[in-house]
Amino acid sequence: MIELIDVNFEFQDKVALKDINLKIDRSELAVIVGPNGSGKSTLVNVICGIYAPVSGKVVLFDREDYSELRKKISFVPQKVSSFNQLFPISVKETILLGLVSKRGYFRSYTKEDMKKVDEILEMLALSEVKDKQLGKLSGGQQQRVFIGKALISEPELLILDEPTVGIDSKSEELLYQLLLNEKKKNTTIVMVTHDIFAIKDYADKVICMKDGQILTICNAQEFSTQKYKEIYVND
Numbered sequence: 105m106i107e108l109i110d111v112n113f114e115f116q117d118k119v120a121l122k123d124i125n126l127k128i129d130r131s132e133l134a135v136i137v138g139p140n141g142s143g144k145s146t147l148v149n150v151i152c153g154i155y156a157p158v159s160g161k162v163v164l165f166d167r168e169d170y171s172e173l174r175k176k177i178s179f180v181p182q183k184v185s186s187f188n189q190l191f192p193i194s195v196k197e198t199i200l201l202g203l204v205s206k207r208g209y210f211r212s213y214t215k216e217d218m219k220k221v222d223e224i225l226e227m228l229a230l231s232e233v234k235d236k237q238l239g240k241l242s243g244g245q246q247q248r249v250f251i252g253k254a255l256i257s258e259p260e261l262l263i264l265d266e267p268t269v270g271i272d273s274k275s276e277e278l279l280y281q282l283l284l285n286e287k288k289k290n291t292t293i294v295m296v297t298h299d300i301f302a303i304k305d306y307a308d309k310v311i312c313m314k315d316g317q318i319l320t321i322c323n324a325q326e327f328s329t330q331k332y333k334e335i336y337v338n339d
């Protein structure tokens with residue numbers, strides 16, 4: 105499903121990923137952990153095709169060519185709130201934007217699209233604010249809107265970079281239930297997080313990074329608090 109073979113990536117003269125070898129299977133929930141600057145965001149950007157590796161190969165859905173793959177991938181980046189907060193777009197309109205990669209810009213939405221957006225609003229507890237301007241919501245609500253935008257296209261691969269930062273524990277629980285639902289639909293999920301509880305309760309695979317390298321890959325049962333401390337030691 106996702107395979108990285110000897111992947112290296114550099115920013116100018118800074119090595120950000122070194123010899124990354126990794127496999128993630130279909131409908132797995134893989135979590136990437138590691139201290140600040142260890143290369144987690146760079147890794148998900150490489151998986152999405154936003155950054156091209158300096159060397160090595162990324163194979164998604166058994167293909168190396170990203171042109172057709174974009175329709176199958178949804179990415180919720182870190183810092184979703186870095187958009188123009190005055191931009192006049194509603195919550196519902198923002199979620200519908202998630203269909204652009206599949207449909208193009210100038211297509212009308214169907215009845216099914218409108219039904220789906222209502223279901224997503226309901227799932228994310230956003231129905232009451234659906235007509236509000238996006239920039240007038242709290243950071244946590246905005247985060248949920250961008251997750252809704254990522255989900256509406258029914259991606260086969262969903263990538264989230266620290267989705268729980270700035271959201272309260274109720275929304276966090278909501279998010280994890282939603283991810284489990286997505287998994288049941290065979291969606292593969294890759295999530296960067298520092299949340300040890302999420303790792304223990306929900307992850308199928310834990311990818312531990314340090315200094316641009318993968319220290320270890322294990323399952324949730326093998327991932328102990330001790331291991332977590334070891335990864336973060338000297339951070």
Ligand SMILES: Nc1ncnc2c1ncn2[C@@H]1O[C@H](COP(=O)(O)OP(=O)(O)OP(=O)(O)O)[C@@H](O)[C@H]1O
Pocket residue numbers: 115116118119120138139140141142143144145146147
């Ligand atoms: N645009 C950039 N230009 C130059 N260096 C960068 C850039 N983005 C990241 N880096 C560097 O690459 C390394 C990996 O950064 P990355 O953002 O992938 O780490 P991270 O593990 O996601 O960190 P955090 O937990 O703080 O989000 C760091 O040393 C960082 O300073």
